[in-house]
Amino acid sequence: MESNIIEQETVDTASPMSAEAVAAPAGTAKKPNKSLSHALQRQENLIGWLYISPMVIGILVFTAIPLVMSIMAMFYQWDGLHSLFESKPVGFQWFQSIFGGLDSASYWRSFGNTLIFAVQLPVCLIVGFFLAVAMNRDMKGVQAFRVIYYLPGVMSVVAVSIVWQNLFTYGGTIDQIYQKLGGGESLLLLSSRGGIAFTVNLLLVWKGVGYTTLMFIAGLQSVSPDQIEAAKIDGANSWTILMKITLPALYPTIFYLFVTGLMGSLQMFNEPYILLGDGNPDGMTTVGFVYYFFGQKNLGLASVGAWVLAFFIFIITAVQMFVDKRKREAE
Numbered sequence: 001m002e003s004n005i006i007e008q009e010t011v012d013t014a015s016p017m018s019a020e021a022v023a024a025p026a027g028t029a030k031k032p033n034k035s036l037s038h039a040l041q042r043q044e045n046l047i048g049w050l051y052i053s054p055m056v057i058g059i060l061v062f063t064a065i066p067l068v069m070s071i072m073a074m075f076y077q078w079d080g081l082h083s084l085f086e087s088k089p090v091g092f093q094w095f096q097s098i099f100g101g102l103d104s105a106s107y108w109r110s111f112g113n114t115l116i117f118a119v120q121l122p123v124c125l126i127v128g129f130f131l132a133v134a135m136n137r138d139m140k141g142v143q144a145f146r147v148i149y150y151l152p153g154v155m156s157v158v159a160v161s162i163v164w165q166n167l168f169t170y171g172g173t174i175d176q177i178y179q180k181l182g183g184g185e186s187l188l189l190l191s192s193r194g195g196i197a198f199t200v201n202l203l204l205v206w207k208g209v210g211y212t213t214l215m216f217i218a219g220l221q222s223v224s225p226d227q228i229e230a231a232k233i234d235g236a237n238s239w240t241i242l243m244k245i246t247l248p249a250l251y252p253t254i255f256y257l258f259v260t261g262l263m264g265s266l267q268m269f270n271e272p273y274i275l276l277g278d279g280n281p282d283g284m285t286t287v288g289f290v291y292y293f294f295g296q297k298n299l300g301l302a303s304v305g306a307w308v309l310a311f312f313i314f315i316i317t318a319v320q321m322f323v324d325k326r327k328r329e330a331e
Contacts, residue, residue: 069084070299070303070306070307071303071307072084073299073300073303074094074095074300074303074304074307075089075090075091075092075094075300076088076089076090076300077089077090077093077300078299078300079297079298079299080294080297080299081297090300093300094300094301094303094304095304097301097304098301098304098305098308103293103301106281106284106289107286107289107305107308109281109284110281110284110285110286110288110289111286111289111309113197113272113282113283113284113285113286114265114266114268114285114286114287116197116201117197117200117201117204117265117268117272117285118262118265118266118268119197119201120200120201120202120204120205120208120265121258121261121262121265123201123205124204124205124208124209124212124261125212125254125257125258125261127205127209127212128209128211128212128213128215128216129212129216129250131149131209131213131216132212132213132214132216132217132219132220133216133220133242133246135213135217136217136220146213146214146217149209149210149213149214150210150211150213150214151210152206152207152209152210153207153208153210153211155207157207157270157271157274158270158274160203160207161203161270161271161274161275162274164199164203164275165190165274165275168187168189168190168195168199168275169189169190170186170188170190170191171186174187174189175187175189190275190276192282193282196272196275196276196280196282196283199275200271200272200275200283203271203275204265204268204271208261212257212261215253215256215257216250216253218253219249219250219252219253220246220250222249223245223246223249223250224249227245228241228245231244231245255320255324258320259317259320262316262317262320263313263317266286266309266312266313266316267287267309267313268285268287269285269287269288269291272284272285272288273285273288273291278291278292278295279292286305286309287306287309289302289305290302290305290306290309293305
């Protein structure tokens with residue numbers, strides 16, 4: 001009996017100690033291993049950088065470095081064949097040439113051509129909007145019409161421009177039809193500044209109206225049918241609904257299309273160049289001016305022309321963003 005009591009006391013006394021002994025290692029195991037956590041974080045960062053490294057390298061090689069070299073080239077007589085630092089420094093000579101010098105008339109004429117070719121943007125927006133309203137309804141064959149209008153937008157710019165060149169050139173299809181209808185002299189659409197402006201704008205509207213229409217159709221899906229139904233009950237006609245409900249709801253779409261469309265129009269090059277060739281003063285755009293002098297190995301003058309255009313686009317875009325911000329704040 002006495003030995004049993006002594007053994008029981010020994011067990012009771014030892015059990016708390018053994019519990020602490022067991023609990024201590026368990027508590028120690030739950031503490032986070034900071035070195036392991038840091039190693040895993042470094043590994044994740046490394047994997048992330050590896051994934052984005054192609055894009056980072058591409059931006060550095062094809063965007064950042066050329067931009068810096070373009071800024072430096074504005075102050076050198078650089079032909080692009082030799083090292084930039086082996087070229088002769090010319091100070092602000094190329095700026096003077098653009099702003100009142102030998103190449104001033106050519107550059108600002110090309111700048112004016114670019115603005116003339118941008119006339120297609122509001123026309124494209126208006127035509128695309130009314131086509132979207134017409135096709136935003138449940139009628140037979142509407143999907144086929146959407147595809148047909150969008151097809152020119154996915155066609156090759158080179159192929160389309162060559163086809164239009166054959167249509168509108170002297171003695172081309174349009175000219176022949178005009179003469180057979182008793183028009184008399186040839187139209188000479190690609191031989192005068194007005195004819196070139198008309199042909200290029202018509203081509204751009206035909207090619208871009210499909211994309212604009214689809215964007216407007218997508219925007220029209222956000223217009224509340226309940227608002228339209230309530231307006232009809234209140235006696236509003238179709239024109240009132242269009243101006244008071246539909247257009248305000250489409251403002252984000254219109255703003256996006258106008259900003260991106262204007263930026264694209266001011267950087268236009270392919271269509272006029274393919275239609276008219278290199279060096280035509282009536283069809284040369286600002287980017288065409290840059291391309292021409294780049295081909296003439298005058299990278300300094302080409303860089304100044306490009307940066308003047310970039311600064312103009314920046315100002316126009318900043319004004320648009322400011323107006324949009326003020327409008328949203330007013331609401």
